[in-house]
Amino acid sequence: MSDQSRKEHDQTEPASLDDMTHEPLTRRSFLKAGAAAVALSAGTAITLSPLKDLDQHFSVNEFFQQHYEELTPEMMEKILERIKQEIKRDYDVEADLRDIKPTPGVEFAYALNLGRCIGCRRCVYACMDENNQSRDPEIQYIRVLEMEKGSMDIESSNHYYNPETVPNKGKYYMPVQCHQCRNSPCTKACPVKATWRDPDGIVVVDYNWCIGCRYCLAACPYWARRFNFATPKIASNDINTEMAYLGNRIRPRGVAEKCTFCLRRTRQGMLPACAEVCPTGSRIFANILEPGNPISYVLENKRVYVLKESLQTFPRFYYFFEK
Amino acid sequence: MIRDYIIFLWRVYRLSFYGNKKYYTWMTFLTLIVFTGAYSYVNQFTHGLAITGMTNQVSWGLYIANFTFLVGLAAAAVMLVIPAYVYHNKPLHDVVILGELLAIAAIVMCLLFVNVDLGRPDRFWHLMPVIGKFNFPVSMLSWDVVVLIGYLMLNVHICGYLLYANYLGKKPTPLIYIPFVFIAIFWAVSIHTVTAFLYISLSGRPFWNAAIVAPRFIGSAFTAGPGFMFITFQIIRHYTNYKISDEALRLLRQIVTISLLVNLFLVGCEVFKEFYAESAHSSSARYLFFGLHGHNMLVPWIWFAIFIESIAALIFLVPPFARKMPLANIACFLSITGIWIEKGPGMVVSGFVPTPLGEVVEYFPTLYESLVCIGIWAFGALLYSWMIHLAIPILSGRFRHKQTRQALQQTPC
Numbered sequence: 001m002s003d004q005s006r007k008e009h010d011q012t013e014p015a016s017l018d019d020m021t022h023e024p025l026t027r028r029s030f031l032k033a034g035a036a037a038v039a040l041s042a043g044t045a046i047t048l049s050p051l052k053d054l055d056q057h058f059s060v061n062e063f064f065q066q067h068y069e070e071l072t073p074e075m076m077e078k079i080l081e082r083i084k085q086e087i088k089r090d091y092d093v094e095a096d097l098r099d100i101k102p103t104p105g106v107e108f109a110y111a112l113n114l115g116r117c118i119g120c121r122r123c124v125y126a127c128m129d130e131n132n133q134s135r136d137p138e139i140q141y142i143r144v145l146e147m148e149k150g151s152m153d154i155e156s157s158n159h160y161y162n163p164e165t166v167p168n169k170g171k172y173y174m175p176v177q178c179h180q181c182r183n184s185p186c187t188k189a190c191p192v193k194a195t196w197r198d199p200d201g202i203v204v205v206d207y208n209w210c211i212g213c214r215y216c217l218a219a220c221p222y223w224a225r226r227f228n229f230a231t232p233k234i235a236s237n238d239i240n241t242e243m244a245y246l247g248n249r250i251r252p253r254g255v256a257e258k259c260t261f262c263l264r265r266t267r268q269g270m271l272p273a274c275a276e277v278c279p280t281g282s283r284i285f286a287n288i289l290e291p292g293n294p295i296s297y298v299l300e301n302k303r304v305y306v307l308k309e310s311l312q313t314f315p316r317f318y319y320f321f322e323k
Numbered sequence: 324m325i326r327d328y329i330i331f332l333w334r335v336y337r338l339s340f341y342g343n344k345k346y347y348t349w350m351t352f353l354t355l356i357v358f359t360g361a362y363s364y365v366n367q368f369t370h371g372l373a374i375t376g377m378t379n380q381v382s383w384g385l386y387i388a389n390f391t392f393l394v395g396l397a398a399a400a401v402m403l404v405i406p407a408y409v410y411h412n413k414p415l416h417d418v419v420i421l422g423e424l425l426a427i428a429a430i431v432m433c434l435l436f437v438n439v440d441l442g443r444p445d446r447f448w449h450l451m452p453v454i455g456k457f458n459f460p461v462s463m464l465s466w467d468v469v470v471l472i473g474y475l476m477l478n479v480h481i482c483g484y485l486l487y488a489n490y491l492g493k494k495p496t497p498l499i500y501i502p503f504v505f506i507a508i509f510w511a512v513s514i515h516t517v518t519a520f521l522y523i524s525l526s527g528r529p530f531w532n533a534a535i536v537a538p539r540f541i542g543s544a545f546t547a548g549p550g551f552m553f554i555t556f557q558i559i560r561h562y563t564n565y566k567i568s569d570e571a572l573r574l575l576r577q578i579v580t581i582s583l584l585v586n587l588f589l590v591g592c593e594v595f596k597e598f599y600a601e602s603a604h605s606s607s608a609r610y611l612f613f614g615l616h617g618h619n620m621l622v623p624w625i626w627f628a629i630f631i632e633s634i635a636a637l638i639f640l641v642p643p644f645a646r647k648m649p650l651a652n653i654a655c656f657l658s659i660t661g662i663w664i665e666k667g668p669g670m671v672v673s674g675f676v677p678t679p680l681g682e683v684v685e686y687f688p689t690l691y692e693s694l695v696c697i698g699i700w701a702f703g704a705l706l707y708s709w710m711i712h713l714a715i716p717i718l719s720g721r722f723r724h725k726q727t728r729q730a731l732q733q734t735p736c
Contacts, residue, residue: 033340043354047362050369058445067449067456137373143680155606155681176680185527191464192449193456209456211449212372212442215464217382221527223680227382227442230373253371254442308679311526 055231056253057086067193068206068246079208080245087243087250092236099245100267102200108261109201109288109316110275111298112175114305115323116282119144119166119173123274123283127177130262130273131248132240134232141259142177142274143223152305177274178203178224178259179307179315186258189219195256201316202261204246210255217256221308222315225258261285327724331490335713338722342712345562353705360698363691364439372442375692380684381675383440385696388667390436392547393703394518395540395666397429397474399548401511402578408504414570420485421559421567422552423478424714426511428707430475435699463521470514477507482714489717492727515540522674530607531674535596539589540666545582547662549575550655555707557652565715576651580639583658587632590665610683611673618676620685625669632661 061082071079080097087095124142133139145157149170161168180203187195187203194210197203217225231253243249244264251257262272266285270276275283286293295318298304302320342350367374377384403422406412438444449455450468459465481500488495519540522531553575560567597608609615614622638644638654645651677683688696716722 043358047358047365050362050366054369056371063445069456139379145680153603153681155603155677157681159680159682185525188461189464189525191458191462191468192446193458194449209446209449210443211446213437213440213464214382214442215462215521217379218675219525219527221679223380223678223682226379228371229375229377229379229442230371252443256442308527 057090059086062208065208067209069193076245083245083249091234091239091250093239093241095239095241095243095249097243097245097249100247100264102198102202102263102267104199105289106200106287107289107316108180108266109286109295109318110180110261110272111284111295111304111318111320113280113282113284113322114172114174114319115321116280117144117173117175118280119146119161119168119171120279122277122279123175126273126277127259127262129238130240130265131260132232132234132243132250133226133257134228134230134234134251135238136233137230139226139228139232139257141224141226142175144173144175146171147174174319175274176222176224176307177317178261179222179313179317180259180261182314182316183312185219185221185311185313186216186225189215191215198246198263200267202263202266203258204260204263205256205258206246207249207251207255207257212254212256214256221311221313225256227256228253327491328487331487331724334722338713338716339709346712349708350705353701353708356701357698357705360695360701363694363698366691367439367695368444374689376687376689377692378684378686380678380682381672381686383671383675384686385668385688385692386436386440388671389696389699390433390440391518391540391671392663392667393429393433393436394471394515395544395662396548396551397426397433398511398515398541398544399552400426400478401508402545402549403552403575404504404508404511406574408501409508412574414568415574418552418556418567418571420482420714420718421556421711423482424710425548425552425555425707427475427478427482428703428710430471430478431706432699432703433471434475435702436696439695439699463517463524466517467514467521470510470517474507474510474514477503477510481507482710486714486717489720490722490727491724492720512541515544522670527679528607528674529604531670533593533596535589535593536670539586539593542582542586542589543662543666546579546586547659547666549578549582550658553579553655554652559711559715563711563715565719572648576639576655579655579658580636583632583636583639586662587629587636590629606677606681607673607675610676611669615677616683618683618685620687621669621673624664628661628664628669630661631657632665635661 059082065079066075076099080099084095084097087093087097121142121144124140124144127133127141128135131141133141143159145154145159146161146168147154147157149172154174157174161171167173180197180201182197182201184197184203187197191213192209192211195203195205195216212227214227217227228251232251234250239250240248242264244267247260247262247264262270262274266272271285275285284294284298286295288295298320299318302322305319305321306315307317307319375384400422403415403419407415407419438447441447450457450465452459452469457465459469481503484500485495516537519537522528523534523536524532526532553572556567556572556575559565593608594612597605598612601609606615610618611621611625613619635654635657638650672686676685713722
């Protein structure tokens with residue numbers, strides 16, 4: 001802009017804006033302001049109109065719920081009752097919901113025999129039956145990779161193999177799920193301590209505390225975490241009504257979730273659903289603090305492989321090779 | 324004192340609605356876009372993040388891409404602050420507050436982008452220090468919240484104090500703002516470094532888990548930020564009577580030129596590192612630059628970005644072009660666009676491809692998601708225009724405290 005035009009520009013504006021801001025409201029400016037207010041209100045109404053389809057419930061009690069560490073047994077009792085009512089309202093089932101704590105002196109670990117797994121994916125579906133994941137959009141915790149014999153490169157694996165019968169010739173199978181790392185990148189990443197390692201080694205998520213930033217999804221080197229992009233849909237007769245607060249209860253929308261070694265089952269002495277269903281016996285699960293447990297046997301006697309060992313995440317999930 | 328301040332706020336409110344036709348047209352235009360964005364966001368709030376293009380495979384998209392770019396824009400204010408306050412550069416001293424106001428608008432946009440990305444925006448308070456449950460100092464994201472809010476407060480304080488002192492016609496007391504200016508210099512570098520650490524800290528994502536991300540962020544920020552100011556300041560000069568010297572613009576152009584060259588050099592370093600001895604860890608870079616297993620959505624984008632950044636560098640460097648102001652504007656525009664592409668979608672999305680289990684899923688933003696982004700940009704523009712609309716009359720002495728004005732009128736000059 002040249003100096004000449006700038007000067008012209010100056011002349012169009014008053015030398016001081018003081019009078020303007022001190023002058024009282026006139027009828028005309030009042031009417032103008034009124035018209036603007038009407039337009040803004042109409043805009044706001046249109047903007048907010050999609051809310052009528054909101055399918056996620058928000059409650060005041062949930063809003064003010066404290067962090068898991070600060071909950072007294074009485075507070076937890078009330079929370080469990082509230083969630084049961086929500087499940088009844090939204091999914092029409094009576095849930096047996098409990099906050100199942102870890103047992104002192106127990107530390108879980110998992111070993112998976114790559115020599116035996118045939119890639120049948122029964123573990124994937126048994127996991128869904130137990131853990132009440134959303135069926136639409138479908139969420140699965142276990143991803144089975146079909147690998148070329150002669151390579152351990154997961155980037156060349158096939159995630160969507162679908163033959164008549166398994167195993168495919170020349171392939172072997174590597175199921176991957178949460179490795180429950182001892183040095184877990186996901187819990188380090190979480191900005192609000194909504195996910196942590198319990199003393200029995202299970203990495204859990206408090207779905208009532210997670211803010212849904214998905215930093216843990218970015219942090220996990222095993223792609224073990226899932227996010228509820230939509231409100232979970234699951235038919236009433238597909239729901240497992242025995243639920244744990246930090247485990248398989250139906251998740252709200254907008255939070256992260258993951259494999260919890262089926263803590264609802266394993267903290268009560270059962271095997272995880274995936275280990276129980278495996279038809280080839282490839283999956284071994286145990287408390288490694290118990291003398292003579294099968295995991296310790298595997299670690300001492302078999303050729304054991306840790307996925308992405310170089311990252312030093314120290315997983316509680318081991319692969320081994322055995323016919 | 325308090326009464327004066329309340330009157331000031333009331334007058335500021337009145338001044339916000341006082342303007343010519345151009346002002347009203349521009350602000351109404353932005354407001355309409357903001358409403359479109361808000362409408363799209365309400366749709367997202369209603370149906371969940373499922374209406375975005377993000378997936379479990381690519382779990383961050385345009386929101387975090389824009390966030391990353393804007394942190395850079397905010398940090399770049401420091402490129403005016405250092406010459407103005409450390410080296411007492413007069414031409415830049417006149418425009419430094421415009422840069423700081425830009426930083427405020429950019430940080431507000433950053434916070435909005437983080438918020439729209441949350442699955443549970445209703446739980447935002449969990450992120451607040453003291454009242455929430457802050458995973459500090461372990462989580463890099465908690466660091467980012469601290470440095471961003473801190474930087475916002477520093478700039479609000481500095482700008483707010485300087486403008487109010489001007490309004491009162493007083494000389495600003497150095498002790499009240501100079502220490503904060505110097506804190507803000509280090510803080511500006513820290514906001515972008517911490518944002519880089521957000522990515523660098525993830526050992527499971529080799530594309531991000533590289534020290535070069537931090538210097539590249541700084542290099543690109545100091546290109547895009549001053550480039551943005553170079554264009555914006557000329558617009559301000561055109562539409563207001565605020566004096567911005569050609570000298571200030573020349574300095575900005577120099578900063579952009581040097582930073583752009585540094586940025587291109589760092590891109591070259593990264594390309595060499597990824598491809599000379601290509602390993603499994605180079606997959607994301609291969610996806611970005613050449614495509615992976617037949618998926619190559621970002622390939623034309625990244626080469627376009629590098630191409631236009633190189634054109635910009637040529638314009639800045641070749642003498643007959645370098646002296647022409649309109650060409651410099653084009654070069655700045657090309658650098659900003661190029662950096663937005665390489666740093667936003669280029670850096671953020673490629674980090675997710677392939678997944679840690681080797682799956683290749685591409686990311687396409689949806690219409691709603693894009694409208695939310697455009698809405699936030701419009702909100703930032705609205706906020707910045709509003710602040711400029713208030714700041715210019717205050718700085719040029721046309722909007723003053725009543726007694727100050729009377730005192731000035733009585734003094735013969």
